[in-house]
Amino acid sequence: MLHHFNMNILFTFLLAVGTACFYVPELKQRGSIIIASCMAMAMLYHFLMKRPCKVYLVDFACFKPSVACLCSKETLLDRAKRVGFLSDENYKLVTKILDRSGLGPWTYVPEGLLAIPPKLTLDEARKETDTVLFGAVDELLEKTGIEAKDIGILIVNCCLFNPTPSLSDSIINRYKLRGNILAYNLSGMGCSAGVLAVDFAKQLLQAHPNSYALVLSTENEISSMYWGNNPSMLLVNCLFRMGGSAALLSSHPSDRRRAKYQLLHTLRTHVGADDNSYSCVFQEEDEENKVGVSLSKELMNVARDALKVHITSLGPLVLPLSEKIKFLSNLIERKVLKTKIESYMPNFKLAFEHFCIHTGGRAVLDRMQKSLELEDWHMEPSRMTLYRFGNTSSSSVWYELAYCEGKGRVKKGDRVWQMAFGSGFKCNTAVWLALNTIDVGSCRSAWKDEIGNFPVKIDPLPVKTNK
Numbered sequence: 518m519l520h521h522f523n524m525n526i527l528f529t530f531l532l533a534v535g536t537a538c539f540y541v542p543e544l545k546q547r548g549s550i551i552i553a554s555c556m557a558m559a560m561l562y563h564f565l566m567k568r569p570c571k572v573y574l575v576d577f578a579c580f581k582p583s584v585a586c587l588c589s590k591e592t593l594l595d596r597a598k599r600v601g602f603l604s605d606e607n608y609k610l611v612t613k614i615l616d617r618s619g620l621g622p623w624t625y626v627p628e629g630l631l632a633i634p635p636k637l638t639l640d641e642a643r644k645e646t647d648t649v650l651f652g653a654v655d656e657l658l659e660k661t662g663i664e665a666k667d668i669g670i671l672i673v674n675c676c677l678f679n680p681t682p683s684l685s686d687s688i689i690n691r692y693k694l695r696g697n698i699l700a701y702n703l704s705g706m707g708c709s710a711g712v713l714a715v716d717f718a719k720q721l722l723q724a725h726p727n728s729y730a731l732v733l734s735t736e737n738e739i740s741s742m743y744w745g746n747n748p749s750m751l752l753v754n755c756l757f758r759m760g761g762s763a764a765l766l767s768s769h770p771s772d773r774r775r776a777k778y779q780l781l782h783t784l785r786t787h788v789g790a791d792d793n794s795y796s797c798v799f800q801e802e803d804e805e806n807k808v809g810v811s812l813s814k815e816l817m818n819v820a821r822d823a824l825k826v827h828i829t830s831l832g833p834l835v836l837p838l839s840e841k842i843k844f845l846s847n848l849i850e851r852k853v854l855k856t857k858i859e860s861y862m863p864n865f866k867l868a869f870e871h872f873c874i875h876t877g878g879r880a881v882l883d884r885m886q887k888s889l890e891l892e893d894w895h896m897e898p899s900r901m902t903l904y905r906f907g908n909t910s911s912s913s914v915w916y917e918l919a920y921c922e923g924k925g926r927v928k929k930g931d932r933v934w935q936m937a938f939g940s941g942f943k944c945n946t947a948v949w950l951a952l953n954t955i956d957v958g959s960c961r962s963a964w965k966d967e968i969g970n971f972p973v974k975i976d977p978l979p980v981k982t983n984k
Contacts, residue, residue: 569723570768573776574949575663577764578656579916580649580735581963582625586759589623590615592631599633602744610748614755617978619879621904625759627738635742642678642739643687649735649761650684651691657763658692660961663729665692668765670721670730674703674710674911676940677800677810678737688733699725707798707939708875710734711762711911715935715947716783722768729769735761736910743809750809756878758907762915778933778949782834786827786944794819798940810940817884819942820877824888827936827944828863835868835932835948865889865934869948871926872896873917875937876903879978901971906963911937914947916963923968927955 594612597603603611627645629636650673658665671694673685683702688694699721703710711734718730738759743750767776788794797813813819832844840863847861865872872895874885882903886896898917902909906916914935921927933949964971 570726571770571773572719572722572780573767573769573772573952574778574780575729575765575767575772575776576657576660577762577777577915577918578653578660579912579919579963580653580656580761580763582648582759585628586625586631587623588626588631590620593626596631596633596635600635600744602746604746607746607748607751611751611755614752617879618755619882619900619903619975620756620758620907621973624905624907627759629739630742637739637742639680642737643680645739645759646675646678646684646735646737646761647687647691649759650688650733650763653733653735653761653763654688654692654731656961657731657765661765663765666695667729668694668731669698669725669728670718671698671700671733672703672714672718672730673701673733674706674714675735675737676705676707676710676741676910678740679704684733688731705940706911707941707943708736708877708908708910708913709937709939709943709945711914712783712935712937712945712947713785713939713943714911715764715766715780716785716945718766719780719783722766726768727770728767730766732764732766733761734764734911734915736912741810743807745803745805745807745809747803747807747809747811749811749813750803752812752878753810756908758909760906760909760912760916762912764915773952776952777955778951780947781932781950782831782946782948784827784831784834784946786823786830787941788819788823788826789941789943794823794942797942817880820881820938820944821884821888823938823942823944824885825860827946828865831946832863835934836863836865837867840864840867862888862890866891866895868932869934870928870931871898871918871921871933873914873921873933873935874899876906876908876913876917877938878908879903881938897972900975901973904973904975905967905971911939913937919962919964920968920971922955922960923957923962923964924971925955925957927951929954 629641671685671688675684685700685702689700703714706713714732718732722728722730738757743754793815797816797819800810802808833841844861844863850856850858876899882896882899898920901920902913902916914937929951931951935947938944
């Protein structure tokens with residue numbers, strides 16, 4: 518704010534000097550030179566103040582739980598059987614879902630869920646979130662060397678766990694963040710909230726130049742588990758796992774030298790005005806008044822339609838001219854000339870080198886790969902993240918980016934597309950430019966100790982046959 522105030526004083530002074538040239542005799546002789554100089558400086562001021570400042574990703578961290586949180590598919594089924602809430606029919610359904618989910622043999626869940634009986638208290642839910650977020654922030658601060666007091670903006674997102682004091686309050690208390698910090702707590706925004714929070718941080722950083730923003734993303738498994746027998750609500754139990762991320766964004770121009778990425782674009786698409794889209798992912802009570810998140814059979818169609826709307830806006834921002842012309846020609850033929858032809862799917866492989874598509878589930882990734890016409894190599898970060906860590910909700914796109922870095926794929930000048938879907942229904946995008954080639958040797962991440970074991974081969978789903 519002081520920066521803007523000083524610049525306004527300077528601008529007013531330049532105008533006053535230029536005006537004085539018309540009325541002060543001593544200045545009339547040199548008036549034209551002074552006026553020209555004042556006008557040039559005023560125009561430069563206008564250009565600098567109107568141009569949005571660039572936003573950089575200094576670094577990020579993904580939390581890797583301890584071995585005490587490791588859970589196999591067999592253990593998960595054993596706990597479900599011991600608790601005894603599943604009917605025999607739904608036990609078979611859960612077993613089938615796990616086998617077809619795309620998750621690997623070992624993922625992570627909170628220790629409270631592994632206990633017999635499970636610990637489902639508010640204290641355990643707080644413990645889970647504190648463990649994840651504090652662990653991610655500790656690693657990030659160590660990586661970047663930033664002092665906690667230098668953080669001016671804090672954004673925390675967690676969809677289903679919304680305690681009082683808020684999660685952002687717990688971060689402020691833990692790290693003793695400064696009193697005038699701009700703190701925000703996002704809830705109910707679904708799996709796309711991690712990308713949405715980046716867009717929010719970008720807007721705040723551009724409004725407050727020379728600032729740091731800390732963006733935290735997680736989901737709370739203990740509070741989101743469903744303990745009933747509605748089949749449409751059981752999928753959440755099968756796919757979601759423990760995890761979280763922390764990202765440090767900066768609007769300091771000097772941070773370009775050390776930042777990993779520059780944020781090129783963010784884009785948000787909301788199709789919630791449509792009733793089917795709004796209700797396809799819905800938290801509600803079942804017939805026995807047990808709360809869960811139901812997934813509609815229309816979810817895949819809603820995601821497909823949302824993607825079409827989203828890429829219609831994204832394409833002009835990122836595609837090369839040749840693809841823009843093809844896309845526009847197809848659009849004119851279909852919408853103006855009413856020609857019955859299929860919509861043209863632009864070749865986004867010409868716009869991005871790396872794709873970090875939210876790990877909504879194996880079926881979602883299959884649909885995205887087919888819709889965007891991507892190769893297995895492009896989908897590998899998403900599929901391996903789902904396999905190793907499960908669906909970690911809003912933080913999944915960061916585990917995927919960490920995979921790309923751990924594999925030594927990210928080179929200077931590469932463009933990264935982070936894209937996520939979420940309840941509401943939303944489709945959100947963040948586009949990053951790699952400012953440097955990422956050195957694998959110095960890359961500390963959740964994948965570091967086991968990146969050499971990936972990729973793994975995932976057997977294809979059996980083809981349905983009509984008997």
